[in-house]
Amino acid sequence: MRLNPFGGTRRTQHADAVVTGAGSGIGRAFAIELGRRGGRVICSDIDAGRARETVELVTATGGKAFDTGCDVSSLEQVTALADTAEQWFGKTADIVVNNAGIGRGGALIGDTPLPEWHQVLDINLWGVIHGCHVFAPRLRAAGHGSIVNTASAAAFGSAPRMAAYNVSKAGVLALSETLAAELAGTGVTVTALCPTGVKTNILEGVSLGDPGIEKWGERLIRWTGRPPAGIARATLDAVDRGQLYVVPQLEAKLIWQSKRLLPEPYTRAAGLLERLVR
Template sequence: MRLNPFGGSRRTQQADAVVTGAGSGIGRAFALELARRGGRVVCSDIDADRARETAELVSGAGGKAFDTVCDVSSLEQVAALADIAEEWFGKPPDVVINNAGIGRGGELVGETSLQEWHQVLDVNLWGVIHGCHVFAPRLRAARHGSIVNVASAAAFGSAPRMAAYNVSKAGVLALSETLAAELSGTGVTVTALCPTVVRTNILDGVEFGDANLQNWADRLLRWTGRPPAAIARTTLDAVDHGQLYVVPQVEAKLIWQSKRLLPEPYTRATGLLERLVR
């Protein structure tokens, strides 16, 4: 591990890393960027073919990768993932990226089905809880490592018609902050990634239930979506600097500051804007 001017090791240089949801989007971008930094990567995804594709891309980029299937909503599968990774690396991982997630939205609270609530929370929130529950004790015992939890600007943006997704990501942010406090001084760092729109397939198959909202979502993805590779680089650089929060886009920073400085006006304005869009 190389030293940096902030003290300690460059955690993402030549790191042994585990990435969930590595089959596409930000997860795949993380795997490839870690490989470019000389690391070995366990690429896990619920889709075996996509996990394998990512591992092949990592190998093609000169890195070393192992692909495996993991449904993060299952504690047993996440625990098995940790065992597989530790066996392959010969030690606990240096970096764990809890990235797997799904996108949902379009309906009001009370209209969103409870089935959808459970589905979103099982993957987006419980998946990260499982990852932290399983990996944090191992990294704490090793007194070394980093955990990256992929949240979203939705964690604090609280846009209407996205309640299940917002709640799941707010939970991820709260968990990350709590875990960072608990791990302070142990040699293990926590980073929470909170982007806005990223050009991934997270919205594939998502029906917003309203043509105007669907059009706005498509336009946001096309006009403001940032490439996942850029998000991955920015986040891993932040991990090297020991940052807790990564709010990578200008619009995300504006939402972050507005919500903290003017919480009630922000909330009212968000509601009015949603009605205008519809």
């Protein structure tokens, strides 16, 4: 690790890292960028084939990587992932990126099927809980390291017809803030990533239940979505600075500030806008 201009070390330089959901999107971008920074990366994904493709991309840029399958909704599999990392690295990982997640939405509360609630929370929230539960004690014992949790602007944006996704990401944000408080002074930092549109495949094969909403979502990603590589770079730079919140896009910052300064007017406006879009 190298010194940075803010004091301390550049945590992301030559770091041994674990990335969940590394088979595509932001997770793949994190893995590639960490490899570019000279690190060794364990690329885990529920789709082992996609994880293997990411390893090939990491090694093509000169990095070192290892692929493994992992369903983050399973505590046993996340524990096995941490054990595999220690065996491959010969020590505890320096950086853990809890990134695996799925996108769902389109129905009102009460109409959203309960199995969908369970699926979204099992992966998006419990997956991150499992990652923090398993890795945080190991990093605390090592006395250094960083945990990056991929949340979303949905954590505070609370858009209608996205309840399960919003709740899962709000939970990730609250978990990250609590963990950061608990790890203060231990040498371990926590960073919560809260983007809006990112050009990934998170909605691949997903129906939002309303053609109008689906078309609007596609346009929004096309107009405002940022490539995942830039999001990953900005987040890792924030990790080097010891930054808790990463809100990378202008619209995400506007939502963040509006919700904090004018919470009730913001909520009413969000509801009215959703009706206009439909």
